[in-house]
Amino acid sequence: MSNYHIKHLEEYFQVYRKSVRNPETFWGEVAEEHFLWRKKWDKVLDWDFTKPEVKWFEGAQLNITENCIDRHLYVRGNKTAILFEPNDPQEPAEHITYNELHRRVCKFANVLKSKGIKKGDRVCIYLPMIPELAVSVLACARIGAIHSVVFAGFSATALSTRINDCDAKMVITSDGSYRGAKTIDLKGIVDDALEDCPGITSVLVVKRINSDIQMKSDRDEWLQPLLDSADEECIPEIMDAEDPLFILYTSGSTGKPKGMMHTTAGYMVYTAYSFKNVFQYREDDIYWCTADIGWITGHSYIVYGPLANGATTVMFEGVPSYPDFGRFWDIVQKHKITQFYTAPTAIRALAKENLDYVTEYDLSSLKVLGTVGEPINEEAWHWYNDHVGEKKCPIVDTWWQTETGGILISPIPFATPTKPTYATLPMPGVQPVLMDENGSEIAGNQVEGRLCIKFPWPSMARTIWGNHKRYRETYFSAFENKYFTGDGAFRDEVGYYRITGRVDDVIIVSGHNLGTAPIEDAINEHPAVAESAIVGFPHDIKGNALYGFVILKEVGESRDRDNLSKEVNQQITERIGPIAKLDKIQFVPGLPKTRSGKIMRRILRKIASKDTSNLGDTSTLLNPEIVQEIMDNAL
Numbered sequence: 001m002s003n004y005h006i007k008h009l010e011e012y013f014q015v016y017r018k019s020v021r022n023p024e025t026f027w028g029e030v031a032e033e034h035f036l037w038r039k040k041w042d043k044v045l046d047w048d049f050t051k052p053e054v055k056w057f058e059g060a061q062l063n064i065t066e067n068c069i070d071r072h073l074y075v076r077g078n079k080t081a082i083l084f085e086p087n088d089p090q091e092p093a094e095h096i097t098y099n100e101l102h103r104r105v106c107k108f109a110n111v112l113k114s115k116g117i118k119k120g121d122r123v124c125i126y127l128p129m130i131p132e133l134a135v136s137v138l139a140c141a142r143i144g145a146i147h148s149v150v151f152a153g154f155s156a157t158a159l160s161t162r163i164n165d166c167d168a169k170m171v172i173t174s175d176g177s178y179r180g181a182k183t184i185d186l187k188g189i190v191d192d193a194l195e196d197c198p199g200i201t202s203v204l205v206v207k208r209i210n211s212d213i214q215m216k217s218d219r220d221e222w223l224q225p226l227l228d229s230a231d232e233e234c235i236p237e238i239m240d241a242e243d244p245l246f247i248l249y250t251s252g253s254t255g256k257p258k259g260m261m262h263t264t265a266g267y268m269v270y271t272a273y274s275f276k277n278v279f280q281y282r283e284d285d286i287y288w289c290t291a292d293i294g295w296i297t298g299h300s301y302i303v304y305g306p307l308a309n310g311a312t313t314v315m316f317e318g319v320p321s322y323p324d325f326g327r328f329w330d331i332v333q334k335h336k337i338t339q340f341y342t343a344p345t346a347i348r349a350l351a352k353e354n355l356d357y358v359t360e361y362d363l364s365s366l367k368v369l370g371t372v373g374e375p376i377n378e379e380a381w382h383w384y385n386d387h388v389g390e391k392k393c394p395i396v397d398t399w400w401q402t403e404t405g406g407i408l409i410s411p412i413p414f415a416t417p418t419k420p421t422y423a424t425l426p427m428p429g430v431q432p433v434l435m436d437e438n439g440s441e442i443a444g445n446q447v448e449g450r451l452c453i454k455f456p457w458p459s460m461a462r463t464i465w466g467n468h469k470r471y472r473e474t475y476f477s478a479f480e481n482k483y484f485t486g487d488g489a490f491r492d493e494v495g496y497y498r499i500t501g502r503v504d505d506v507i508i509v510s511g512h513n514l515g516t517a518p519i520e521d522a523i524n525e526h527p528a529v530a531e532s533a534i535v536g537f538p539h540d541i542k543g544n545a546l547y548g549f550v551i552l553k554e555v556g557e558s559r560d561r562d563n564l565s566k567e568v569n570q571q572i573t574e575r576i577g578p579i580a581k582l583d584k585i586q587f588v589p590g591l592p593k594t595r596s597g598k599i600m601r602r603i604l605r606k607i608a609s610k611d612t613s614n615l616g617d618t619s620t621l622l623n624p625e626i627v628q629e630i631m632d633n634a635l
């Protein structure tokens with residue numbers, strides 16, 4: 001029996017049982033058989049969730065890029081590693097072979113070195129979905145620099161906060177980006193951000209849209225000439241298993257983003273293992289994940305997981321609606337995609353359009369479909385299953401988080417029978433539990449509770465950069481000795497999990513996690529705003545949309561409400577990015593508050609969702625009369 005590639009349900013159960021009974025043997029065998037180590041580990045696992053401290057493969061030495069690139073060169077050097085599909089369908093796709101990827105990563109790594117970047121330095125990457133994004137990530141890993149990729153849809157303020165939080169020395173960006181018919185001035189955003197970032201000494205600029213941009217003479221340089229003169233060989237830095245690999249920011253319940261820190265060996269082993277199993281990856285497959293590398297899904301399942309398996313991974317620069325709503329299916333047909341991994345919000349948006357956009361294309365190459373990012377509703381699941389998979393492709397509904405590094409709950413295609421809206425069963429090595437509000441584990445099936453994980457898995461984040469206390473408080477203090485996910489879940493009669501959504505102040509809009517606090521902070525900075533509260537409400541395409549309740553200061557009272565609404569959204573766009581804009585803004589005289597001063601979001605959520613038949617207990621409110629008034633004027 002192979003631990004590494006599960007092929008049927010009985011095998012899944014066998015492997016799962018082994019992984020839980022003896023996790024160290026299990027992960028030790030996986031790591032032993034499938035990776036290139038410069039030195040083997042002394043101990044597979046050392047952990048203590050009270051601190052919390054988790055170490056996997058301690059004592060081992062490796063470089064993750066040797067595993068993702070070098071070791072493939074002899075067997076599949078001429079195979080396509082990265083298949084780049086540009087925004088414009090007229091522009092030819094680019095096939096970057098493993099040999100070529102090796103050359104490009106080494107050259108880039110040498111450029112980083114020549115700019116003084118060393119092991120442990122932080123490098124911020126703010127790039128569109130072009131090959132240089134993957135190459136720069138790998139170049140950092142090659143020399144042991146810690147990459148911090150910031151999604152190129154974030155604003156200048158969001159970018160500068162992230163640069164300063166991790167004390168990055170360098171930014172890698174491009175002159176601009178293409179997004180459908182639009183172009184975006186990325187370099188201009190970087191210039192604005194860097195006004196507040198004294199620690200940045202160097203900016204490398206990729207030429208993508210040939211726009212006319214400002215180059216600051218002692219700081220900014222075009223990348224290409226540096227690459228042209230760089231050496232093609234770069235000896236990889238040998239890293240310890242627990243050396244940091246990257247930082248990736250995620251929203252939290254305060255205004256400050258959390259820099260989740262991932263380390264090297266455990267992350268590599270787990271992303272590679274889960275990729276192989278969840279997508280049933282085979283050597284000649286062409287795998288496409290539509291996420292952006294600016295999110296964890298792109299890190300783990302566009303870059304590291306697929307490349308560690310020697311796969312061909314597609315990078316798509318554009319959007320699903322350009323030049324028309326058939327673009328995804330055009331790409332599936334053109335490149336004979338075998339595994340397709342996307343988000344429910346994209347599925348819902350495409351399902352709204354004419355079915356001809358799908359049926360026009362030959363999708364028969366597809367074997368496995370995946371979804372990630374938020375719960376998938378039944379209607380979207382069926383549309384995906386009927387029209388994209390033509391009922392022949394299992395759908396893997398993969399539940400996981402930036403914090404978990406890899407997929408934790410998912411069907412194994414062709415082994416686990418799927419069930420719409422269910423992420424189904426835990427991956428080998430993953431031990432989920434449901435907890436009640438009093439901190440007790442809920443046994444049995446047909447139960448709902450807060451989803452926790454009670455045993456470490458290799459790709460879990462090790463800390464929040466620079467704030468271990470916050471890491472402990474956010475994830476390890478709600479339930480003793482358990483990692484708390486922030487999600488609620490239901491376990492059905494056969495033990496399948498269905499994720500019911502966040503139980504904290506994070507709202508998932510079009511698959512993006514948005515903390516309410518940072519949005520409220522942004523709004524409250526408007527000179528006419530006194531206070532605000534944001535809640536989510538159901539939205540056909542985005543899953544959730546944002547509803548803002550805003551209390552004005554006296555100076556705002558006389559102002560035109562439409563203009564104020566525009567300014568509030570402008571403020572959010574500047575501070576966070578357009579993804580956090582509010583769909584509805586209601587100006588209110590007050591907010592329902594408890595006696596301890598907490599806004600009762602439960603009530604606001606009901607008002608925003610037009611579900612006011614049963615508001616629940618409002619007796620603990622300081623100002624119960626405000627509820628009726630808000631309801632009367634709700635949008």
Ligand code: 6R9
Nearest residue numbers: 372373374375397398399400401402487499
């Ligand atoms: C990978 C990723 C994490 C949050 C997570 C949960 C939601 C992700 C899901 C899902 C239901 C799924 N989520 N996958 N909910 N079903 N298959 O999305 O990471 O951006 O950190 O978001 O997304 O609420 O807690 P991240």
